[in-house]
Amino acid sequence: MSERVKEILSWYGSDNPGTLTNLARLLGHGALAGTGRLVILPVDQGFEHGPGRSFAMNPAAYDPRYHFQLAIEAGCNAYAAPLGFLEAGAREFAGQLPLILKLNSHDVLLEEKDPAQAITGSVQDAVRLGCAGIGFTIYPGSEHRLAMYSQLRALAEEAKQRGLAVVVWSYPRGSGLSKDGETAIDVTAYAAHIAAQLGAHLIKVKLPTAHLEQAAAKKVYEKEGVPIGTLAERVRHVVQSTFDGRRIVIFSGGAADTDEAVFEQVRAIRDGGGFGSIIGRNSFQRKKPDALRFLKTIMDIYSGAKK
Amino acid sequence: MSERVKEILSWYGSDNPGTLTNLARLLGHGALAGTGRLVILPVDQGFEHGPGRSFAMNPAAYDPRYHFQLAIEAGCNAYAAPLGFLEAGAREFAGQLPLILKLNSHDVLLEEKDPAQAITGSVQDAVRLGCAGIGFTIYPGSEHRLAMYSQLRALAEEAKQRGLAVVVWSYPRGSGLSKDGETAIDVTAYAAHIAAQLGAHLIKVKLPTAHLEQAAAKKVYEKEGVPIGTLAERVRHVVQSTFDGRRIVIFSGGAADTDEAVFEQVRAIRDGGGFGSIIGRNSFQRKKPDALRFLKTIMDIYSGAKK
Amino acid sequence: MSERVKEILSWYGSDNPGTLTNLARLLGHGALAGTGRLVILPVDQGFEHGPGRSFAMNPAAYDPRYHFQLAIEAGCNAYAAPLGFLEAGAREFAGQLPLILKLNSHDVLLEEKDPAQAITGSVQDAVRLGCAGIGFTIYPGSEHRLAMYSQLRALAEEAKQRGLAVVVWSYPRGSGLSKDGETAIDVTAYAAHIAAQLGAHLIKVKLPTAHLEQAAAKKVYEKEGVPIGTLAERVRHVVQSTFDGRRIVIFSGGAADTDEAVFEQVRAIRDGGGFGSIIGRNSFQRKKPDALRFLKTIMDIYSGAKK
């Protein structure tokens, strides 16, 4: 095991060897094995946006096996998906890469001002499917957030007892926030901190903008001169806000028109001390050879093989 | 066991042998045994619409035994009904055909904008009645959908542990959708996909129209040129949206004025790669000899005995 | 055991011998033993309407023992009451007649548009009090009906496991219905059918009027010419709607100004194939000798001793 991985594991002193083993599996798999960086393939878009919107541009991706194969071939650290998608390939690809079972999901067949999610999987499902961890989404800013935190807590406790890693998607949404506020730097840092306080091992947030949403926060950021001007600085602030870098924080892309723009974001994540990326639509919504090239470039940036 | 059934079973790699055995029972019973096609008789209309509206036109159907007999004589793959109807015949017809216990039900004594269902049976009920599977309805589009997904998930987990098959009626309804949207092709495909993600083995949706309900979906369908012009194309798209055809999807009829129109729909299901039909009112709301002829024609179309 | 009772028990093929034994106790006790007809004494009016409104006209009835004695002396098949009333006499009258513990109750200290009931007893209470069955009220038409169905289902499953009979009071009420609709023939038949689908062994509804409440039902009733002109015809339709007569359905009186009017109703129930009556206020709100005469007449009509 690399020194970096040993160092990262040392941050999780309250976890049992089973959970550390699964964290080591996530950090030790794929093209970035041992670097302390991760690129994870998540495919919950079918549930979140509908199958047509998700897969029509690359129909091979309708097949659940496609995503296992893509993640394996690209050398991703893990593949994360809801119950159905994992059940449809877990036996065929057993042991070939770490899996993360998303335990809650949401669709857009009804638009809510304050969204919640349905519980769509159990810790026992994750165990029987051979997963390394569970995934769970919270919506800080929604009037349902307190219930979601409580659900996460209970599932995380059970997952940890059973030696699984806990991965939290922390997505600010809801009536407590403006549209811009959902990706504001203060809100993003706050969302990452909450996930860490709830016991997450690995936290996924969106890349933040320089917007400051909350007046009381804005006052402090400005008074203390917290550097948030560049994307790398903002990544650094989020990492700092997540137990001073002692929790794994990864990022999903903001709006990016070109591949080069994505790579630029990845460089900012790398330079800001972020631990990696979760790359969904940008990978499975293009043909596989293109996706593999695209993901390789990202991994090369993280590994240092590429500037 | 036919090669086709073996192939279908191979899609369910995460299920235990008990559940595979019950899936095999469903696929191996009746006139379509071994073809990979299914015609299922569902009789929940008494609960859903009231006994008079359901049975007055064929009073023999007030008797719960009638439906067991009809399904057996017609060679249906299975008979699905709520608790009371199954309890009233399960001993007399034990072992004569696979049964599916509907675990939730709804009535129309109060009309809601956002409908839900009552839990009206348990997995243990299904076990004690000798059923091959459980049935459950979800209403994507209703504000209660997230709670319904969560209920289904818990019941499906228990059913799978106990070796039963999970059959999901996925009916888009509620304030998130227009009336036309309930059978729109994008919404129908989405509803089938959600059911599959929730772990359903067998999914029942309504035959879709060419309407596109959601603006974001419409944009993609049009850009990618997803073929949805004919009913067979739409069936094919729904099947594709359900794990690229690796889950069993069956259809209930849209509005059909004549038997010939129904047969035309069945041909479209067959040609589009659908797995069969669920035929309720069209079978038990006519005299039995007529119903048997009607169902035979449908089965012949599916088996290829008839064009 | 009479042939008729054997026949009735044969309808409950999914129940265990314990439950059949208790159904046999209900059918085998009192003046109508063995006839397949039942007259049950229910006394929940103290809870439902208040003690003064219920008992002031016959103060002996304030004493819970009075109702046990009345039911025994009159030869009723069973006595049904809430927890407190049964606890107050179950030891003294142990084994003297079948008891039914009402598991939910409602008061009128607050009037709701959509009523519900409180759970006021448990299956374990019924067992420890030596009851033959549990009783439960549902309000089809209320916005709480789905929750009530789900409660009933869970309690019924437990009761059946423990060998008890399940008696359901199905009373249409709530914002889904007009005042007239609560006793409409279509609604009453629907309410009885729902109770049967929920697994009830014995169903109690109000005597229906010829009113048709739901437009979709009205259309079918008129098209099919369902006979509902006389009370006996309406009873017959309700019995038919309840699994074609293969579930026990009993009736409570509609508005009746005179005893003779009640007897006329009883004749209609008998002639329409109903299984009997549940007679509350009309029995305990008069002096005991008068009540015994009144109940004897009713039982004589059912047994055929009297026309």
Added chain:
Amino acid sequence: MSERVKEILSWYGSDNPGTLTNLARLLGHGALAGTGRLVILPVDQGFEHGPGRSFAMNPAAYDPRYHFQLAIEAGCNAYAAPLGFLEAGAREFAGQLPLILKLNSHDVLLEEKDPAQAITGSVQDAVRLGCAGIGFTIYPGSEHRLAMYSQLRALAEEAKQRGLAVVVWSYPRGSGLSKDGETAIDVTAYAAHIAAQLGAHLIKVKLPTAHLEQAAAKKVYEKEGVPIGTLAERVRHVVQSTFDGRRIVIFSGGAADTDEAVFEQVRAIRDGGGFGSIIGRNSFQRKKPDALRFLKTIMDIYSGAKK
């Protein structure tokens, strides 16, 4: 054991010997031991109204031990209080008098139209603190009443299984009632009856006025000429309404300006067949010697030592 206590215990034929033992402890302790009458000291005012409003006029009463001592010295049958107050003295005064743990409580830091209470103790708490019984408040008339009845039922079942007595404070409140209606004779009798139907062994209501709240009740009371003119008559009606006197009903004072007015109420309770009083504020909100004299007079009236 006195004959009167034996007689009272005979009313509870469905309870186990453990519960009878604790009822006997309540009836057999203190100055009124064996008389079948009870005076209970309740001290939940600190929670219900705040400590300053409750104890500032007699600061010794801030100390939880004060109330144990007062109840012991006065010869009360029992002392009832919430968890904290009992925990603070249960060891020191173990075995010196019967205790009743209030399992729910309410504060006035928010005024609600339809009040509820928080669950603030468990049956297991009552057992570990050596209590003879549990206490529970219901608010007939509140929109939360059905939930409160259901909570009480579950706790009462557990308490009876564990050999404890069940004491219910039945306080009509909420949007179903006018202010006058909260102490109306029809409503008070109804509230006591509901508590008895829910399985209470001992019921506490407020002294009723001659007001009749509900039109349907008023009609019956007037038609039947129920005597409610004097306080003693109203007490008698409440006792009658509670299983014809076969449940223990005690009363708390109505508004009383002078001690003599309280004594007059006590005489009415005694003469009307009531079982005693629950005396809170009138006892601990004055200096102890005064309180002891006051309580002695009340007990003398109940025992007959004083007219």
Added chain:
Amino acid sequence: MSERVKEILSWYGSDNPGTLTNLARLLGHGALAGTGRLVILPVDQGFEHGPGRSFAMNPAAYDPRYHFQLAIEAGCNAYAAPLGFLEAGAREFAGQLPLILKLNSHDVLLEEKDPAQAITGSVQDAVRLGCAGIGFTIYPGSEHRLAMYSQLRALAEEAKQRGLAVVVWSYPRGSGLSKDGETAIDVTAYAAHIAAQLGAHLIKVKLPTAHLEQAAAKKVYEKEGVPIGTLAERVRHVVQSTFDGRRIVIFSGGAADTDEAVFEQVRAIRDGGGFGSIIGRNSFQRKKPDALRFLKTIMDIYSGAKK
């Protein structure tokens, strides 16, 4: 063990030796060991206000280990924090100081008129992390308060069974109170009393003002001449209201512009018989040497080393 600690433990006669041991750990650790006074370091501001607002002015505090070290070096009696912060240091600092796991938390990403909190930890979490106690916040005055009391009760029962101490943050908030009312003396005393009645061993309230919020309380305070003019008098009244001083009550600072103002508050707490302080933002939002000096002065005031 000091006589004072023995005296304090004697107040908790209903607790098991395990809980007494943990109370003794809290009272026997740090600079104030044995004095019966406590200074506790709480760090939940990251969750409550966001990481930037909490730590940007002293970035070392982003690291969860910082707070363990600060509490140890300062000689605090205990360190209290949510799950994530404790998990991140519990192994490294095991046995070095008593820990309190906050079991519920709240964020400000949505402002509610009637706030609640999410359950964010379990009693089992507290046990596995080696904590001496659990912490829980209630909001008397919020429409969610009854649910919060019920949650606290259940968790406290479990904690006591497992030998942990129960620490309650009682913060009046919500639509039942004016802004001034949140720190009014009557409301603060009431809030402390409620926490004690719910079974808290140690209660934390805010320093009260002389404002009287509730009319009914104001009347009594004025009539009885309760002394509330000085801060020390108000502290004394709160201590008296909490079982006449037989429960441990500590205070957090009111608004204080200067350190000297804080010290003045501490002297008032000491002189009023308060048991100590909980010092959060004032300690970790300055550089460590400064914080250590600041906390030493406070402890010296409590110990008497400093006037």
